[in-house]
Amino acid sequence: MLSSGSKTAVHVALFRALESVRDDRLFSDSYARLFLPRGYRVAAGVARFRPVGRRLEQYIDARWGGPRGSAVARTRLIDDWVDDAVSRGARQLLVLGAGFDSRAHRLPALSSVDVFEVDHPATQASKQRILAGRTRSDVRFVPVDFLYDDLGSALASAGFSPTVQTVVVWEGVTNYLTAAAVDVTLRYLGGIRGEVIFTYVDKAVLDGGVADAWRGAVTAVGEPWTFGFDPASLADYLRERGLTLVEDVSTRDAAQRYQRPQTAAEFYRVARARVGVDAEGE
Structure with missing residues (x-):
């Protein structure tokens, strides 16, 4: 689970x-820089000069492996899937483990959609302080710890309606949870109306042998990966929880879709599922 110190x-x-400062950017997130410590903020500023930005990206990719390319690809893919869900009638956005997600403020399609952000209360307090006066004020913040709290009760108290068509975004979270926490959350989501977009790591990487640089980097900062799915059995797993897998792609495939294949990872994946076992073919 992400925390304010993540x-x-x-x-x-x-x-x-x-x-966001690239001329050929896949998306524009003007809020991302606000969440950075001073040194990173300076780096993001000077990256507007393309030679400097290119060198920074090369340094990051050489040091950590594939997280930058995967994060960029997954952000754009999820943006596109959220836009698609809203165009098909979604009237609520539920962001689980919201962290520094800014879609509620930067995606025009969400301007008339009710937004609920679920996260650790310390993370939410920090985020609200940073964004104060800069964004829409009607986002509903729902404090939850996925490892201990009941998601359904917390959302009900915040005014979330499971019968209103909803698009759920669960990005960059499942790989830091327990199998039990993921199971409980997906069983709840299988009872709402709408679709669920989530990221995950292929469970094979938890046994080592691949992704050593990236996996080592997150472990070194005290945030090791603890959970993964087997892509081959994901559809069956979701079906048992009331969800039908619609699409499951690696961030490498997503990056190729957007002509950014250089560093994105095959083992880091983005999936989209619709609620109900008969949702295929919509």
């Missing part, structure tokens, strides 16, 4: 800030 959350914000 190094990985800060790194993803840096990757988004660097992408």
